[in-house]
Amino acid sequence: MSPDMTALLLKALGETVRMVVIAMLAASVIGIPLGVLLVTTARHQILECVPFNRILAGVVNAVRSIPFIILMVAIIPVTRLIVGTSIGTTAAMVPLTIAAIPFIGRQVETSLREVPEGIIEAALSMGASPLQIIWHVYLPEAMPGIISQLTTVIIGLVGASAMAGAIGGGGLGDLAIRYGYQRFRPEVMLATVIVLIILVQVVQFAGNTIARRLNKK
Amino acid sequence: MIELSQIEKVYDSPSGPVPALKGINLRIERGEIYGIIGLSGAGKSTLIRCINMLERPTKGKVIVDGKDMTAMNERELRQARKNIGMIFQHFNLLSSATVYDNIAFPLRLVHMDEKEVRAKVEPLLELVSLKEKAQQYPSQLSGGQKQRVGIARALASEPKVLLCDEATSALDPQTTKAILELIRDINQKLALTVVVITHEMQVIRDICDKVAVIENGVIAEEGSVLEVFTNPREPITKEFISVQMSNELPAAFRGGEISQEPVAGRPLLVRLTFIGESADDPVIAGLIKNSNAEISILFGNIDQIKNTPYGRMIIGITGQPADIEQALAYLQQRDLRIEVIGYVARHDRAAS
Numbered sequence: 001m002s003p004d005m006t007a008l009l010l011k012a013l014g015e016t017v018r019m020v021v022i023a024m025l026a027a028s029v030i031g032i033p034l035g036v037l038l039v040t041t042a043r044h045q046i047l048e049c050v051p052f053n054r055i056l057a058g059v060v061n062a063v064r065s066i067p068f069i070i071l072m073v074a075i076i077p078v079t080r081l082i083v084g085t086s087i088g089t090t091a092a093m094v095p096l097t098i099a100a101i102p103f104i105g106r107q108v109e110t111s112l113r114e115v116p117e118g119i120i121e122a123a124l125s126m127g128a129s130p131l132q133i134i135w136h137v138y139l140p141e142a143m144p145g146i147i148s149q150l151t152t153v154i155i156g157l158v159g160a161s162a163m164a165g166a167i168g169g170g171g172l173g174d175l176a177i178r179y180g181y182q183r184f185r186p187e188v189m190l191a192t193v194i195v196l197i198i199l200v201q202v203v204q205f206a207g208n209t210i211a212r213r214l215n216k217k
Numbered sequence: 218m219i220e221l222s223q224i225e226k227v228y229d230s231p232s233g234p235v236p237a238l239k240g241i242n243l244r245i246e247r248g249e250i251y252g253i254i255g256l257s258g259a260g261k262s263t264l265i266r267c268i269n270m271l272e273r274p275t276k277g278k279v280i281v282d283g284k285d286m287t288a289m290n291e292r293e294l295r296q297a298r299k300n301i302g303m304i305f306q307h308f309n310l311l312s313s314a315t316v317y318d319n320i321a322f323p324l325r326l327v328h329m330d331e332k333e334v335r336a337k338v339e340p341l342l343e344l345v346s347l348k349e350k351a352q353q354y355p356s357q358l359s360g361g362q363k364q365r366v367g368i369a370r371a372l373a374s375e376p377k378v379l380l381c382d383e384a385t386s387a388l389d390p391q392t393t394k395a396i397l398e399l400i401r402d403i404n405q406k407l408a409l410t411v412v413v414i415t416h417e418m419q420v421i422r423d424i425c426d427k428v429a430v431i432e433n434g435v436i437a438e439e440g441s442v443l444e445v446f447t448n449p450r451e452p453i454t455k456e457f458i459s460v461q462m463s464n465e466l467p468a469a470f471r472g473g474e475i476s477q478e479p480v481a482g483r484p485l486l487v488r489l490t491f492i493g494e495s496a497d498d499p500v501i502a503g504l505i506k507n508s509n510a511e512i513s514i515l516f517g518n519i520d521q522i523k524n525t526p527y528g529r530m531i532i533g534i535t536g537q538p539a540d541i542e543q544a545l546a547y548l549q550q551r552d553l554r555i556e557v558i559g560y561v562a563r564h565d566r567a568a569s
Contacts, residue, residue: 122309125269126323126374127298136322140313216354217312 005188008175013195015089016171019164020157023093027100028150034060034101035108036134046120046130060102068160071095072167092169096157103153111145112138144215151207155200172196218410219245219268219378224277226263226434237263238274239434245427250404250411252425252442254457257416260434265380265414269301270294282377299323302371306383308363310355316366317342317351323374341369345399361392368399372407379403381413385420397424418457422446422522430454443522447490447554466561467515467531475559484513484533485541486558487548491519491528495552501532503551508544510536531558 038056040047066074072095076086079094115138123137139146162173172192180189226238237260245251255261266272267279270286279286284297310319320341324334342348345365355363364384371379381400385393401424404411413425421428421442429439430453437451449455466473470486479485491498505512516531534544548555 116307116309118305118307118309119311121271122303122305123322124271125298125301125303125380126326126370127295128326129295132326136326137311141311143313214313217356 005191008179009172009188009191009195012170012172012175012192013199015169016158016161016173016199019089019093019096019161019169019171020154023096023100023157023161024150024154026093026097027104027153031101031104032108032146034105035112036138038105038109039112039138040130040134046124046133060105063098063102064106066099068095068099069163069166071099072163076167087168089164089169089171091167092161092164092171096160096164099160100153100157103156104150107149107153108142108146111142111149114145115141144211144217147207147211147214151204151211154203154207158196158200158203172199218247218249218282219243219251219412220278220280221264221267222278222280224264224267224274224279226260226267226272227275237434238267241277241431241434241436243429243436243439245410245412247410248404248408249427250401250413250425252413252415252421252428253431254415254418254421254428255431256453259431261414261416261431262382264431265382265412268378268380268412269298269303299327299374300376301378301380302374302376303380303382304364304367304371304384306386308355308360308367308387310363310366310370312355315352315354316347316358319355319366320369320373322370327374337373338369341372344372344403345369359392360388361395364388364392364396365399368396368403372403377410379409379411381411381415383414383416386415386417393420394423400424422520424523426523430457443492443525443527446522447492447527466558469563470515470561473562473564475561477559479538479541480560480562483560483562484535485545486515486561487532487534487545488556488558489528489530489532489548490554490556491526491530492554493525493527497526498551498553500548500551500553501530504544504547507547508536508540510534510540510544512544 034056037047038053038060039045041049041053041056043050072092075095075098079091080086082094083090085091119137119141120133123133128136161169161171162176164171165174165177172195176189176192179185180192221241221243224238224241225236228235228237241264253261253264263272267274268281270279270289274287277287281297282300286294286297289297311322314322317338320338321334324337342351345368347362347365347369350358350362355366358366367384379400384400385396388396397420400411400413403409413420415421425442427440428442428445430437430445430451432453438445438449438454445454446458449458466486476483489500491500501512501514511534513533513535514530515533517528518530519526519528521527534541545557
């Protein structure tokens with residue numbers, strides 16, 4: 001492979017990593033509390049508020065049912081409002097973030113539900129407040145699960161970021177389509193796929209290792 | 218210390234309201250170990266959770282240490298709960314925290330500084346003999362050790378009341394014994410009021426001062442453990458006690474025909490119960506000296522209810538009707554409880 005091709009590949013890898021990392025961080029800030037609320041406001045839970053819980057679940061389902069490629073173009077006005085442009089890598093981060101929020105919310109919800117009710121009850125019996133229970137019981141107890149689930153979300157985002165090319169977002173997927181497919185260069189296609197495979201393996205390995213370290217069960 | 222009056226609890230279910238507690242009245246004195254025994258579904262778990270308001274009663278009043286728990290808002294309730302420790306059947310420890318951090322948990326909830334936390338946790342580790350395990354995680358402990366951590370955690374906030382929800386039901390008999398001893402120890406050392414929920418009469422017998430038998434959401438029988446054990450009135454109580462100690466006739470007589478009138482060749486079977494001091498009384502020797510009837514001991518056993526010796530014996534009396542009468546009269550004068558079973562046919566001889 002020519003040096004300029006390698007440079008292109010590295011640039012695309014950088015774009016993908018940037019999109020995924022920033023979207024992931026931004027989405028976690030909203031998605032993790034969302035997951036906490038999905039669990040704690042449900043019936044018989046510490047912040048029980050069933051109507052709020054239903055609305056939240058409805059919104060989450062609605063956003064999750066929109067295919068990413070459609071979401072990306074449908075929210076262009078919102079994207080422009082937030083980052084000032086509707087094309088490029090930065091613009092692609094907005095739909096990625098929005099798609100990841102409900103995904104993270106549901107994954108965190110699943111992990112938190114696995115915290116045995118008895119532990120919550122014990123904390124209540126010791127006079128813990130709802131916030132203390134979330135902070136000192138739910139999150140630390142569910143942390144290994146949350147890490148595994150977030151790993152899945154990151155890999156999902158790597159996949160979704162391949163569509164960012166549609167709005168000029170760049171990244172590995174875009175490179176594979178434009179060079180590998182449209183310019184008939186199968187070696188570029190192959191190289192991008194290999195880089196993507198390695199990227200996903202690294203993320204999964206890191207996620208598994210952290211989750212295992214945290215798991216004291 | 219704890220007063221429950223007219224407690225009712227109704228759960229909503231898709232098929233309509235389900236009453237779990239139907240008007241419970243209980244008074245538990247300071248320093249007492251109070252047992253509540255019942256089958257699963259009798260309402261005992263709901264009842265103990267009404268004491269610290271993990272379950273809010275539908276009706277009625279809960280007073281703990283002079284304070285009306287039912288009238289409190291959430292914030293006051295959280296404060297009041299720090300006065301009431303609780304331990305659980307499945308221990309409910311934080312799996313992500315070490316033994317030390319689990320015990321420190323209630324202290325950190327009130328933002329105690331780490332130096333003070335250490336000063337409180339270390340004696341507790343000592344008390345439950347887990348000093349060497351301080352830095353281990355619950356998954357590395359045995360069931361008994363986990364419950365010790367649970368007890369230390371419950372005691373960390375220096376409560377006045379300890380609630381034990383089936384605390385030994387997941388443990389083997391030896392571990393159960395050790396945990397019960399620990400509970401009794403801390404009850405005495407710390408003058409703690411203890412409420413024990415269980416389905417095992419042995420737990421009641423070993424550590425409780427008083428017992429309430431709960432069935433279908435009402436208290437069927439209540440009293441001092443000695444009283445209830447030696448003189449159970451309700452069928453459910455008798456059932457619990459018979460599981461614990463065999464109240465049946467010796468094998469040779471079991472299922473034999475029983476007659477209340479004298480039958481030649483059949484012994485009169487009498488069940489004797491000795492409580493406390495009278496367990497030391499030489500009743501049988503006296504009986505033999507004071508009557509011409511022949512006495513045979515068919516069953517004998519001496520147990521402890523908490524610290525009181527409690528003996529039970531079944532004797533057979535044979536002889537002339539007048540001699541038997543005389544023997545009975547002698548027994549009735551002694552300080553013991555007697556129950557005349559009847560003239561029972563032995564059936565093992567017929568078979569041979």
